Amino acid sequence: MVFRLLYDSLSDSICLYCINTIVFCLFVLESLNGFTPRMNISHVQNGVYRTIGHMMSTIIVQGGEPPALLSPLVVDYLLTGRVFQLNVTPDDVADMELREALKKVDQALTTDELEQAVECCDSWRYQIEGLPNPVSMDNKDAFVQNAILFHVLIQRQSCYDQLVEGLKYYEVLPLLKERPCLRVLLDMPKEPSDVTAHVVVTLLKPNYSVLGSNRRPREELMVVKFREFLDCVQEKELGEHLNTRNLTEAEKAFMLTLNPGHILAFATGSSKVPAIGFFPSPKLTFVHDDTKHLPIAHTCSNELQIFNRKNLADDSEFDYNFLVALMNESTFSAV
Known part of the structure; x- marks a missing residue:
């Protein structure tokens, strides 16, 4: 409700620069590749992520500083709606402990190394139905990929779907889909482009x-x-x-x-x-x-x-x- 009232009170684009900062401070987690939404069931129930998407659309349409902070994996989902056809890496995971555990599994070269790496995942892997079990050298890639998809996308899918609804305002999302080069308005830049x-x-x-x-x-x-x-x-x-x-x-x-x-x-x-x-x-x-x-x-x-x-x-x-x-x-x- 607070963000809805705040959004409704906006009268010009400059206020949206403030909102851009507030939104990303409160509602995102940072991975090595960019930001992903922070899951909050209350915000989902109240449609807060939809409002955030609406704000992002307004910033873009009014020519404000674009919200180019999102992980490319997140942007891929927003633009395609696909989950399992996307390329993922452990660097897409925001949680550092989880990211390092998946990297160990991904980089394991022997069965002993793999067993030790998988033990670091025991606190959560049994809670995700459908992951390879037991994990072997033959299926460890599928284990890592599906774990990343679950933690980054599937677990937060309701957040993303509301963002998609918000980004449809002013036809921003259809424009981004039509012109893929414009995804730079959402993607975290790979290299900083500092103003001189x-x-x-x-x-x-x-x-x-x-x-x-x-x-x-x-x-x-x-x-x-x-x-x-x-x-x-x-x-x-x-x-x-x-x-x-x-x-x-x-x-x-x-x-x-x-x-x-x-x-x-x-x-x-x-x-x-x-x-x-x-x-x-x-x-x-x-x-x-x-x-x-x-x-x-x-x-x-x-x-x-x-x-x-x-x-x-x-x-x-x-x-x-x-x-x-x-x-x-x-x-x-x-x-």
Whole structure:
């Protein structure tokens, strides 16, 4: 009910960036190949997974950051509805203990090794009717494959079926089936495609005052400092720029994870460029107010505002203010 009310209250795509993060924090488990739903009988009874599918469809249609976090095995099922014709590996299993046990069975080279590996599965294998028993060198592949299918797909099939219903909204699922190349909107990328400082600079177009204005030189200097800050973040040199400051442990830890995607997410709500681009186009604006110093983001309009008159002469102050702003906003962004 809470998620239904939350979904019904959404008025624009930027809210969906928050929902995207919340959904995957609460309802999925991570395997080495991507995320799979966390089985919850109460959520199945209340149709929560259907609502999540509806949210995912809305994110995709509105051009938000796509929910590209799912395991390819999960996406295969969502698009085909098939279970037993799919290729699986132990890396599709989210539970680490179960995954390692199945890997031992899969990699066993002798009968003794196989017997020891199968013993690690005794706590659950007798509860699954139809698995090969006893397990031998001839049928161990079938044992591993069927165990993976049970734990990843069959056991959670009701969750997936509700997701399928939700993804039918706005004809998203039929489109994904018709154009397999679009499954990148759901698949966990095999290699990270991190946003670079250059991409952020290119996207955030400065909204300068007119040429000849007294404000224009200060705005141009702000842009230079902003780009230097982005380069420091990308090259992991921000700590060197702030080495004269007495940073907290939380600030030091945050700097280690900070990347240009945080800045893009701070300004737009998305750490990645949507498939259809941003609308409206992101922009960098300037507010000349000596009483303010922390950058402010208006994610509904994809706008990053810089208040920075006092500290133009101090790189450390500029960088530190940005760091503080990003730390306060990081829990909102889907980075």
